[in-house]
Amino acid sequence: MLWYKSWREIRVVALGGVAAMAVACVMIVWFEQAMRSNQEIPLSYVAYLWKSVYNSIGRDMFLFLCVILGGGGLLQEKAKGTAGFTLSLPVSRGQIVFWRAVMGFVGVVAIALTPAIVLPLVSPYLKEAYPLSQALGFSLLWMGCGTVFYAFTFLLAHVLEGEYTAILVTIPSMMLYGVLNSLPWFEHFPMLNIFHLVNGEDMPFFDEGAHLLSGPLPWLPMLMLLMIACALVFASSRRMRLRDF
Amino acid sequence: MLERVIQTDGLTKHYGEFHAVNALNCRVRAERITGFLGRNGAGKSSTIKMLLGMIRPTSGSGTVLGYRIDDPKQSIEIRRRIAYVGEDKGLYGYMTVGQLIWFTRSFYSDWQPDVEKRLLAEYRLPLGRKVKALSKGMRTKLALLLALSRKPALLILDEPTEGLDPVSIEELLQTLVMAPMQGTTVFFSSHQLSEVERVADDILMIDRGVAVLDMPLEQIRENYRRVSFGFDHPVPTLPQLDGMERVRIEGRQVSVLASRNAEAIAAMAHQVGAATVDVASISLREIFLETVQDQNKRDQEAHWEQTHALV
Numbered sequence: 001m002l003w004y005k006s007w008r009e010i011r012v013v014a015l016g017g018v019a020a021m022a023v024a025c026v027m028i029v030w031f032e033q034a035m036r037s038n039q040e041i042p043l044s045y046v047a048y049l050w051k052s053v054y055n056s057i058g059r060d061m062f063l064f065l066c067v068i069l070g071g072g073g074l075l076q077e078k079a080k081g082t083a084g085f086t087l088s089l090p091v092s093r094g095q096i097v098f099w100r101a102v103m104g105f106v107g108v109v110a111i112a113l114t115p116a117i118v119l120p121l122v123s124p125y126l127k128e129a130y131p132l133s134q135a136l137g138f139s140l141l142w143m144g145c146g147t148v149f150y151a152f153t154f155l156l157a158h159v160l161e162g163e164y165t166a167i168l169v170t171i172p173s174m175m176l177y178g179v180l181n182s183l184p185w186f187e188h189f190p191m192l193n194i195f196h197l198v199n200g201e202d203m204p205f206f207d208e209g210a211h212l213l214s215g216p217l218p219w220l221p222m223l224m225l226l227m228i229a230c231a232l233v234f235a236s237s238r239r240m241r242l243r244d245f
Numbered sequence: 246m247l248e249r250v251i252q253t254d255g256l257t258k259h260y261g262e263f264h265a266v267n268a269l270n271c272r273v274r275a276e277r278i279t280g281f282l283g284r285n286g287a288g289k290s291s292t293i294k295m296l297l298g299m300i301r302p303t304s305g306s307g308t309v310l311g312y313r314i315d316d317p318k319q320s321i322e323i324r325r326r327i328a329y330v331g332e333d334k335g336l337y338g339y340m341t342v343g344q345l346i347w348f349t350r351s352f353y354s355d356w357q358p359d360v361e362k363r364l365l366a367e368y369r370l371p372l373g374r375k376v377k378a379l380s381k382g383m384r385t386k387l388a389l390l391l392a393l394s395r396k397p398a399l400l401i402l403d404e405p406t407e408g409l410d411p412v413s414i415e416e417l418l419q420t421l422v423m424a425p426m427q428g429t430t431v432f433f434s435s436h437q438l439s440e441v442e443r444v445a446d447d448i449l450m451i452d453r454g455v456a457v458l459d460m461p462l463e464q465i466r467e468n469y470r471r472v473s474f475g476f477d478h479p480v481p482t483l484p485q486l487d488g489m490e491r492v493r494i495e496g497r498q499v500s501v502l503a504s505r506n507a508e509a510i511a512a513m514a515h516q517v518g519a520a521t522v523d524v525a526s527i528s529l530r531e532i533f534l535e536t537v538q539d540q541n542k543r544d545q546e547a548h549w550e551q552t553h554a555l556v
Contacts, residue, residue: 001351008339081335085388087299089352090325092317241317244300 014107070153255305280445338377
């Protein structure tokens with residue numbers, strides 16, 4: 001039943017995030033003509049959606065929600081005064097951390113999948129089309145990349161005391177990571193740029209002209225990101241095992 | 246059946262330079278009610294948290310129901326068999342009363358639905374209300390319901406009556422008195438000494454993390470006495486007899502807290518020329534105050550000196 005507790009902890013952010021993402025996608029689609037007519041260079045519908053959803057508002061909102069989802073756990077419970085009750089349950093700390101991590105990941109997946117459902121469904125109402133396969137491909141990229149930011153915040157939330165400290169530290173850390181990505185050294189390793197990997201920008205699997213995913217998804221980098229995320233969650237669990245409450 | 250449900254040997258917890266629990270040796274007997282007493286910061290909550298596996302001992306060892314407290318796997322078995330109500334009664338505010346009961350029930354095979362129903366009615370807890378919307382007293386009642394709806398081998402309660410109204414306190418004390426008859430050992434900390442005196446079979450008193458009194462209440466009542474004597478002349482040097490725990494001299498009056506041997510102390514008073522000698526029984530409250538007051542004063546002085554040294 002730890003899954004239920006963890007679900008209740010993330011429910012507001014997860015469902016709120018899905019709703020906010022869905023509304024954002026609907027608005028982007030709904031006002032596409034007005035927005036596209038303001039562009040200096042004419043944009044195709046697909047390019048407009050990529051720029052609006054996958055390269056700006058949608059992506060930023062998604063990454064921010066991943067960070068918020070990661071900011072929970074036993075230290076946050078300690079700040080709220082409920083850690084004593086949780087730790088008195090006949091379960092291991094590893095199980096508590098595991099289920100919190102799993103449910104947070106479920107939240108990340110749900111939010112990542114929202115554009116894949118909304119965009120192909122809403123587009124026909126404006127006599128436009130957005131391929132489901134493209135939307136699903138971007139959702140997979142979001143999941144892979146978002147999971148790392150989620151797990152990074154999750155680890156910080158299990159190291160730093162305070163209800164929102166982990167979130168407040170992660171956001172400037174992400175900005176710093178963005179700055180580091182512009183260093184010449186990083187240009188040799190484009191797959192290390194998660195901000196580009198998340199939407200395909202400057203990536204070999206992305207057609208910059210058509211704004212479509214054109215090749216096989218980067219499964220190996222995605223697998224590595226997933227492994228990094230698992231390692232961060234494992235480190236969180238190890239950290240909790242030794243911690244006094 | 247285990248004779249000792251809780252046993253600690255040299256149990257120690259240090260937080261940096263602060264010694265919360267200092268080589269604590271204690272034994273809690275099965276199917277009895279043990280009152281766990283001490284000042285604020287005496288080490289009661291730290292001891293309870295070590296017993297539950299929430300904090301790790303710096304040194305020493307301990308067992309609860311035969312399971313080692315410093316082994317994470319055995320600690321899960323301890324928590325499966327005990328019921329615990331913490332000092333802060335922190336419960337998940339985002340769940341309703343019903344959801345929290347449903348959630349907690351899923352972890353324990355010894356849940357008693359009939360007791361749950363009875364306590365729900367007794368405490369008048371609204372099933373559909375969010376925990377965060379409950380008053381402090383109602384939250385305490387809910388925490389008690391979650392602990393008492395089971396049939397645990399050991400019930401650990403940290404300040405259980407805090408925030409309760411007098412009627413609820415009375416009902417809780419009655420429940421505690423009945424628990425040993427159903428095979429449950431009760432270990433509870435409280436600052437309400439009159440409540441402890443009413444229900445406890447045994448007393449474990451700690452100060453600065455050390456056990457200063459570990460005895461059945463009956464034995465305390467039988468043995469502890471206040472021996473007061475007065476002189477017509479200045480108080481002479483008094484010999485130190487067995488059982489003289491604290492001696493206070495105010496002018497020509499002497500007050501001795503005796504843990505045993507009260508008659509011999511009274512006889513000694515006569516021998517050294519006391520004009521009046523009185524032997525009286527003593528309450529748990531007086532014993533507690535006598536035991537911790539001197540140390541409390543020393544701590545206050547040390548704190549004062551430390552604070553002024555910093556200024």
